[in-house]
Amino acid sequence: MDSSASMPTAEAARTLDGIRSTREHTRKDLRSYWFPLVVFGALTLLSTPFFWLWDGGGVGLVWLAAAPAGFAAVARHYRRRELDAGVASSPRAYVVTSCLLIGACFALGFGGGIGGEPDIARFGPPLAIALAYVAFAWLERSALLALLACSLGGLTLALAFSEVTDVSQILAAAYGASFLFVGVIARTRTPQP
Secondary structure (H helix, E strand, O other), X not given: OOOOOOOOHHHHXXXXXXXXXXXXXHHHHHOOOHHHHHHHHHHHHHHHHHHHOHHHHHHHHHHHHHHHHHHHHHHHHHHHHHHHHOOOOOOHHHHXXXXXXXXXXXXXXXXXXXXXXXXXXHHHHHHHHHHHHHHHHHHHOOHHHHHHHHHHHHHHHHHHOOOOOOHHHHHHHHXXXXXXXXXXXXXXXXXXX
């Protein structure tokens, strides 16, 4: 005689549907990518005038102070959000992606400038940001974030092959304004605990 209890198929299907629904609801409760977009959009717009200092080196110095402050604000926001929702998730993938992004931006920006490769200094950091936001879009399962990242990457490539002057300022303004705009849209679509 079989001592294991079996569950009727219909009941098993309802249980699995309930688990899927709970998982999706929890993801929505934790989804809050609008906040980093608003924070880093504002910081990007505020850094735009500093491209004129020291042949673009001024913006790097601004980001040396702004990046840690921005990441601290984002970490605090996510921690508070997790406490409010009563559910926590591992930030490891976000932290690794963010660290790679920071390293790439500084390496490409300062490395290109010091190495006498202004195009690398000019276009490398924005392309690194666009690529990192593709990763964030995948982590968040967000088509809106993916569209933003791909659009900004496309804009960066288009400007790289153009004769536009002050391209660094244009890209910073475009990235900053786009992050703010999409952040506000995402905020209106994000349920609050």
